[in-house]
Amino acid sequence: MIRIKCFLLFLIIVFSSEILAQTKDVNGKIIADGDLDRIHVINKTASKFTITNSLGEFTIPAKINDTLVISGVQYVPKEILITDIIMQTKAVTINLEENINVLDEVVVGKVLTGSLMTDIENSDAKREMNFYDLGIPGYTGPKKTQTERRLYEAQTGGGIVPLNPLLNWISGRTKQLKTQIAREELAIAIEEAKAKYSKLIFEDDMYSEIMQNEYFLFCGDDPTFKDIYDLGNDMITLQFLKDKLEAFKLHLEND
Template sequence: MIRIKKFVFLILCFIQFGVTFSQSTEILGKVTASSDIDRIHVINKTAHKFTITNDNGEFLISASVNDTILISAIQYKPLEMVMTTQIIQSKFVAIDLTDKITELDEVVVGKILTGDLLSDIENSEVKRELNFYDLGIPGYTGKQKTQSERRLHEATSGGGLVPLTPILNWLSGRTKKLKGQIVRENNDNAMREVMSDLSEMLFDIDNLEESKRVEFFYFVTDDPNFLPLSKLDNDIKMLEFLQQKLKEFKSQIEDD
């Protein structure tokens, strides 16, 4: 009878240990570094969770024992750590990041600088480019238009009592075509920027074979919500959007 009780007790201990081992816990983290500690990316690669640090370098993320956490920022070396039983029980982890040092090529100084700005500029070989003010002619100082934007401006502007050029371009469909071209160019530019900033992080969380990745991002740009979202400059919202689109993309591949 005693042996049976001991056996039952051991089974209950193993069950309790297994529950503790697999249970997800909210972990408070504190990042320290030499400079900026806000908006540092914190990714639970195992559980596919993502967050960023606040102004004090603090973050909250769900994790279980043996989950792999990646801490990543442009100015610091990426750091991976595995959640131990001790961390899960304490519900706290402290992280110290190391600066990512980029070695520069040797710099050869030519002329000696005196510290007098005007004198140093005159002695340097740097020449300022001529602009329309130097030539005494009117010029445009706003954002440089793309070729498509210039064509659209030409197609929709005209002089005279009844401007015929905009009317003819509207009737022929040229104006609509140019507007569509601008939208596609804006989508492509936004896509390249998002790919550069978030693709590594996205596919760390949820992998996709490399041959399908460009096709996936074109699939993303077809969504009308993509371009407005890209203008918000919000990495968390964009990453959440990409994760949802990745699920849809994978589901579509399976159906095909």
């Protein structure tokens, strides 16, 4: 009986830990009297961020006990703790107050300004440790593309001396497939970064769609772009893209 009780207690602890560790998309709604577009929502626990649409709506990944920081130029900054109820409903409504500052007011500590990069720095957001940091090989489980399947077939074979991998290596087919896969993965990363970060990157810089495409291709030419993007950390990726934008401007001036 004691063993059964201990086993049940163990299952409860494990189950509770899994629930706490689950990350889900939380849909939010900002309620305020002013402009609701482009209000910054930062998950400082998970190093994720997003911005609201014109209706004040947003979606951000979170788990229980994560802290959201909501920041807009015209509003008083607000922090929201993700509770069990929020995770169950996958929804949260946040009321913001208009920011009416008195001149010469003394402010102690870090201030949220409504500028995304400044607010990220002031929110104490830290990147979560992942298997890359620990040097542990990890697999996220995506389905193989056609090229990846071809590479797998080219590198596998039976027998004491597997001829298929050897012949493909000698002919250069294996190397060609690896190069093609790298190009495909880079193209996907560039398109995903463009879709996710364009509004934030070009918030203060008016570039045509053609020039924006040129900028992201310019970023893709950097050998570190893919590695940084694969980390899945919005803060690090955004800082990299901001730095590349300055380099892109210099590139245009030199041309």
